[in-house]
Amino acid sequence: MELVCPAGSLNAFKAAVENGADAVYMGFKDETNARHFAGLNFNDKAAQKALTLAREKGVKLFIAINTFANSENWSKWQQAADYAVELGADAIIAADNAVLEHVAKNHPQQNLHLSVQASATNAGALSFYKRHFNIKRAVLPRVLSLPQVEALADSSPVELEVFAFGSLCVMAEGRCYLSSYLTGESPNTVGACSPAKYVSWENKGDELNARLNGALIDCYSKEENAAYPTLCKGRFKALGKQFNVLEEPTSLNTMDILPRLHSAGVKALKIEGRQRSPAYVGQVVKVWRQAIDHYMANQDAFTVDEKWRSQLLEVSEGSQTTIGAYERDWQ
Amino acid sequence: MKLTLAPIPFYWPKQTVLDFYQQAQSWPVDRICLGETVCSKRREMRTEDWLDIARQLQAAGKEVAISTLALVEAESELKAIRSLCEQSDITVEANDLSAAEYLYQNGKAFTGGPFLNIYNVETLKLLAQDGLSRWTLPVELGQKELSDLLADIKREQLNIKTEVMVHGYLPLALSARCFTARAVDRPKDACKKVCIEYPTGIPVDSREDQRLFNLNGIQTQSGLILDLLAELPTLADMGVDAVRVVPSQPDMSEIIHTYARALSGETGLASPASSASYCNGYWYGKEGMASL
Structure with missing residues (x-):
């Protein structure tokens, strides 16, 4: 299972790479990505440095261009996508049909992942994206229960990535105004x-x-x-x-269901948090690396180490975690 | 410009729904979209019941469409959508790309509801190739984006009609979690469909009593009701094909008639009161809750 980690800065990128990320995802410094916050993200120079670092360490680089393009500034999204291809991104993570179509048409060799912001929660919707853009992977919204993820992993036309840890979006992503x-x-x-x-x-x-x-x-x-x-x-x-009418301040933590996600055939686990500090990214990635490695070596006897649990709790929102929608009780 | 009656977003008893559409037969609306778009656990009305009403409305001269569930998670939900997309009597309004995909596979033309993320003409082009003949502007977009998109549609010569929501609680978000059940301390699995007790949802206020949201099961709606009655002449001038009134309470007669009068050119009208105050911020490119 691939561990996909967030980076909102070059230092966070380094922290992710040094602590065991298999892939790191990032975005550019504008509204083309869904973590467009002041002081975050990558300009051309920082992106080049990140790429060099990733290549040195054999880590994959994913670029998120996952907001929805408007008519007035469409060229911004086109340029971001073209630049990501030029840079050599191992995957572009996109949500908008316009962006997906632009890449599929102009850069047919480019690996495309469907962003969680596309809000594709079922095999029918995934088939739409596969047919039109030949996406290789989809990131699932944090609204599916574990049995639903397992069923979808069976019927999905593409490989699946799920959120493993971080902020919990209570709404179906991409459909929240x-x-x-x-x-x-x-x-x-x-x-x-x-x-x-x-x-x-x-x-x-x-x-x-x-x-x-x-x-x-x-x-x-x-x-x-x-x-x-x-x-x-x-x-x-x-x-x-x-x-808290909609949701308590709490973080998602799926470590307890790691074995079931793996047996379901989920290909990648995503850590949320491009808006987080390098220290946070380093800590979370390190714990998850240990957990995945431990699980892969002891598949029949996996237990969550209490030390990992407390290390993750230290950095969790509201100092509490939940399995979220994966667990029916939460719903 | 046509007047569309959008699906009832709330969970009403079967008899209320039947009475509602009985009345709607004689209302001055051109199009009626109906069906359960929010929660598959709401079973007062089965798919067959919706199709029956749709056929009656069609026989009464209305243009009809069955609107699909917007958040499709379970295999059973997907199966229901697939079979809906296989029938040929009634046009389907897709609220999720799963429906769009099945309609394409079955070679059927379809329309799109407000839950499809259509923010640009590139997306419209793709969907039009697949069979989309009518689309609805996402509710968070306003006059500026609409105007750009209509110009793009014209330039690209897309044969596609545009619809804009003008009245109703704005559908703001969908979740795995049922907020109505949560508000009455019930888990979703044991919700006992309590949303049937709240025919216009549960209002949510800030601690300073500012109306913020409205809970409708797994859907979070705007706390205020959208009202664009005053913009109808502008919408018509822009080339919008139909305006969409979403039921904001069981008694919609007066509101529908007011919109119909405005569409026929009467001026100086005001929307009759509904179950909450009105807002129109999105239209002006502002926060949706603003009233300008």
Whole structure:
């Protein structure tokens, strides 16, 4: 199973490579990728350096161009795709039909992976992408249960990559406009969810208010750890109660189901977190490398080492993890 | 410009649904799209029931389409979509590319609902080759993007009609998780289809009582209802083929008639109140919840 790791900077890229990534994915410094945050991502020079590093270490380089192109700036997406090909990316991860078509038509030898942002959750949708663009792999949205992943691995026309660890998107990726409903900008259109420029913090003595474009997403007492106001993780009111109406701040961790993902035939495990620090990437990649290697050597007697669990918990959002939608109880 | 009655997004009792479409037969709407688009566990109406209503509406002179489930996860759901795409009586409105793929395989022309990610003309070209004859603008896009896309469609000479949602709770997100069940402390597997008790969803407010969202099972809708009544002349001038009214409450008669009057040229009308206040921000390229 391939361990696919995130890099939002050259230092994170190094951390991923040094700690055992099989492949590292990254994006360019513009709205063509779904982690378009200030100070993140790669210009031409950094991308070249990353490539050199990847080649030295025998690690694959994937480039995410996974937002949806608009008419006005279509050339940006074309140029990003052409540059990724020119650079020699081992795969381009794309979601938009326009980008996929551009690569399939102009660079037919280029390996294409379907991004999670394409929101393909079933064999019918995957067949569409296979027929049109000859995609080699698809990254599955974090909405399928483990039995559904297993069934899809059986019927899928392409190999599958699933999310193993990181932030938990509670909505089907690529089909969530919550962010643009509050701010005008969404992952699909500008490559960012709950963009930082709309975030404001208000210190009210005993309380800290977190707002997104003016809307109160959460309010923390002194005893609580304040989290970034990703809007689906806010505390709101419904039916007279105040609670995390959509989702608690928590991270996805699938280490417990590693054996089943492997026997299902899942080809790659993805670590989320291009917006994370090099230290975070290094730590998470190192633990997952150990877990995968340990599993491959002891397939019949795999157990999750408590040390790995605690090392991952240290860096997890809200210091808690869940198997998410893979487990029916969570749904 | 035509008036389309979009599928009911909520879970209503079978009799409510039958009564609703009984009325709709006499409403001044040209097109009616119907079917369960949100959750396959909602079984008051079976596929056959939807097809029956569709045939009746067709006989009453309406152009009809059966709209498919948007988030397709289970094999059983995929199978149901496949068989829907094999029948020949009623046009299918695809809300997932699985439906588009099966319709292509069966050589059937189809239409596209708001859940397909169509952000550019390249995507429209591909889908048109596969048989797409009508598409719906994604709800987070506004006048600027619509205008660009309509110009692109014309330039590329695509034989494809454009539809725009003008009324209803905006479908903002889909999840594996059922938020209605969560709000009443039930796991999804034991939801007992509690969403039937909330015919216009469960409103979600910030702690400062700002209306943010509306929970509809696995779907998160906008807290405010889209209303583009005032933009109908502009939409018609731009070359939009049909405007889409999504039911925002069981009694849609007044709202439908107001839209029909506006379409026939009457001016100075205001949308009658529905189950929440109105918004229109996306149209102006702003946050969707804005009211401008």
